[in-house]
Amino acid sequence: MRIIMLGAPGAGKGTQAKQIADKYQIPHISTGDIFRMNIKEGTELGKKAKTFMDQGALVPDELTVALVVDRIQKEDCKNGFVLDGFPRTIPQAEALDKKLAEMEEKMDYAIDVDVPDENIVNRMGGRRACVNCGSTYHIVSIPTKVEGICDKCGNEVVLRDDDKPETVQKRLKVYHEQTQPLIDYYNSQGILKSVNGVRPMEDVFAEIVRILGA
Ligand code: AMP
Numbered sequence: 001m002r003i004i005m006l007g008a009p010g011a012g013k014g015t016q017a018k019q020i021a022d023k024y025q026i027p028h029i030s031t032g033d034i035f036r037m038n039i040k041e042g043t044e045l046g047k048k049a050k051t052f053m054d055q056g057a058l059v060p061d062e063l064t065v066a067l068v069v070d071r072i073q074k075e076d077c078k079n080g081f082v083l084d085g086f087p088r089t090i091p092q093a094e095a096l097d098k099k100l101a102e103m104e105e106k107m108d109y110a111i112d113v114d115v116p117d118e119n120i121v122n123r124m125g126g127r128r129a130c131v132n133c134g135s136t137y138h139i140v141s142i143p144t145k146v147e148g149i150c151d152k153c154g155n156e157v158v159l160r161d162d163d164k165p166e167t168v169q170k171r172l173k174v175y176h177e178q179t180q181p182l183i184d185y186y187n188s189q190g191i192l193k194s195v196n197g198v199r200p201m202e203d204v205f206a207e208i209v210r211i212l213g214a
Contacts (some may be wrong), residue, residue, distance in 0.1 A: 001026060001080040001212065002105065004087070006182055007113035009171045010124040010163075011197045012204065014136065016113060017084035019205050026214070027076050030084040031064055034071075046090060053162055056170030059086055065095040072099070080108075088179045093186075110186035111208060113197040117172055124168045128157040141201070169173055 001024055005013040014030060021028035035053060038046030045067070048061045058064075067194075068086050071077070087093040100106050126139040128148075132155035137144050145151050161167065186192040192209045197204055 002100075002107045003080070003082040003212070004107055004110040004186070005082060005084045005113065006110055006179070006186070007197060008115060008117070008175045008179075009168070010120045010127065011113040011115040012123075012201055013111075013113045013141070013157070013197075014084050014149050015201055016111075016205055017082045018206060020082045020208065020212070023209065025083075025178075026080040026082055028076075028084060029071055029077075029081050029086070029195060030082075031059075031068060031088075034067060035059060035135060045095040046064050055176065056074065056162060056167040061089060061095070064088075065092055068092075069099050073103070075116065087182060090178075090185060091180055093182055102209070107186075107189075107191060109212065110182070110189075110192050111211065112183055112192060112194045113204065114194050115197040119198055120172060121165070121168060124163045125130050125159075125165060127159065127163050129160045129163075130155050 003020060005017045017028050017030065018040075020026075027072040033047065035049040035179060038044070039050050039053075045063065048063060052059045062088065068083070073080060087096055096107070123138065126141075128137045128144070129135070130150035131154060133150060133153045135150055135152050135157075136142075137151075137157055144157055148157055149155070150157050162171065183192060183194075195204055195207045195211070
């Protein structure tokens with residue numbers, strides 16, 4: 001099963017993507033996580049990506065497409081994968097379709113987790129991420145067991161630079177201009193499914209499972 005998660009930054013698509021990956025035993029491919037890992041490791045890709053990410057801008061398509069094209073050809077993607085944060089532009093979506101066509105495959109579902117902007121701004125301010133392993137939490141909806149400390153690795157959890165209010169506004173603008181057109185793109189392919197993301201995450205997940213089939 002090949003799934004794309006669509007939705008504004010902070011709509012909860014990452015949390016849903018992780019659960020889908022667990023339930024259906026397919027890799028969770030988050031371009032944001034891959035960039036953050038590269039930044040942490042100080043790679044060339046990380047250095048290039050950071051300048052864009054810190055401003056709330058998109059990393060250029062050629063860098064992003066190359067890493068996803070490489071990742072989806074790995075052995076563990078044979079039975080499918082869930083893409084989280086990719087594609088984010090029409091050229092990225094076209095490049096993905098082209099690569100899949102070469103592999104004689106195609107995407108099965110594009111799931112749009114729909115959340116209005118005003119909810120997004122509130123959510124992002126409460127988001128916290130581990131400085132070490134990148135696990136994400138929310139001070140209200142997914143709190144850490146011990147305040148300020150990651151449940152998984154015991155390091156500090158902080159508000160990410162790109163989740164700060166001024167950057168969130170920029171990211172939302174970028175989302176509306178560059179990523180939202182993908183909703184029409186996948187609708188016209190007949191694989192778009194929209195779910196209301198303004199609900200408890202268990203309810204959102206239950207609806208996604210209904211769409212995907214048990
Ligand atoms: P995310 O964790 O998915 O919200 O991504 C964090 C940041 O990484 C974004 O604001 C972008 O700067 C960059 N990024 C992640 N995925 C992509 C993509 N598909 N295209 C361009 N930039 C991306």
